[in-house]
Amino acid sequence: MSERLSLRQGYFADPKAFQALADLLHDVFGIDITLQNRLGGPDPSSMPFGYFDEAGRCIANFSAFSMPLVIEGRVVKTAGFQSGAVRPGYRGRGLYRDLMHRAFAWADAEGFEVGILLTDKPDLYRSFGFQVVPQFHFCGNMPKTSFRKVHSRDLDLANADDITLVSDILANRQPVSRMFAVQRQSEMFLLNALFDPEIRLSYLPALDAVIGWKIDGDTVQLLDIAARQIPLVADICAALGVPLERIEVFFPTDRLGWSGDAKPYAGSCALMVRGIDPSAVPTPAMLSPMADF
Ligand SMILES: CC(C)(COP(=O)(O)OP(=O)(O)OC[C@H]1O[C@@H](n2cnc3c(N)ncnc32)[C@H](O)[C@@H]1OP(=O)(O)O)[C@@H](O)C(=O)NCCC(=O)NCCS
Known part of the structure; x- marks a missing residue:
């Protein structure tokens, strides 16, 4: 593809770019994140990384956000990762791997101790050190x-x-x-x-x-x-x-x-963590579905 894509990060202050991400997530997952606009807006800690085409369409995205966890009584500075998607015509050329690299490097530089995500494709994340935590x-x-x-x-x-x-x-x-x-x-x-x-x-x-x-x-x-x-x-x-x-x-x-x-618990998504051994997460445990992301 000869088309030029531009990388943008932390772009939620631009309503057009936020809408372009909403369109991507709607097209790929069928969800409408603009509903957040009447709930107080997106999480202010969000750090999205996205590729946009010249028309302003969001082609690929992966976002980090702050999600402090309590693990065995200790507050752990944790980054959640979400909104990972690439438009079908642009898959298989490394865009997502590039965005994962950027988001994980950003979280490391920000001093997040642990990373957490929910996915139906755990293999995508293993090479970045993520491991599955069984849920109950x-x-x-x-x-x-x-x-x-x-x-x-x-x-x-x-x-x-x-x-x-x-x-x-x-x-x-x-x-x-x-x-x-x-x-x-x-x-x-x-x-x-x-x-x-x-x-x-x-x-x-x-x-x-x-x-x-x-x-x-x-x-x-x-x-x-x-x-x-x-x-x-x-x-x-x-x-x-x-x-x-x-x-x-x-x-x-x-x-x-x-x-x-x-x-x-046999949910559609696996819970994965990085920066902490899954055996350090108390068993049996589960992340409340109201915190799904
Ligand atoms: C999954 C998705 C984001 C991958 O995007 P992509 O740009 O095609 O991915 P890349 O080309 O950067 O490939 C990254 C790596 O993931 C691997 N990969 C791609 N799709 C995969 C899948 N479904 N399961 C496991 N690994 C996969 C690739 O082989 C590649 O591995 P390599 O770098 O070792 O060769 C894209 O297919 C998509 O949007 N799917 C629908 C939404 C989705 O499932 N999002 C992830 C939610 S957790």
């Missing part, structure tokens, strides 16, 4: 509780007040686990809730907590909890008032006063 979710019976304040309100992300309420809690949240969790990451929580219409966000006033959850048959699936202090799962279940017997939790349960049976 936790299944069991709904715990009993003496908690009486059965009250919850479904939140609607089309409502600006509800966005503000969730954003405030996310900004001041306690990590959902001491073992393995994001310390802070609001943008993906909100975007994931919009991407999947089956995800319910409920506000529990008595616990001042936002719960991300779903129902699957006879089971409540607890995806994440945003709260200044993580409540017990028994109290959450009582406040949600759902008359179901079974519960599945998609993050480590150390703060919940409850533990289910750990079962291997």
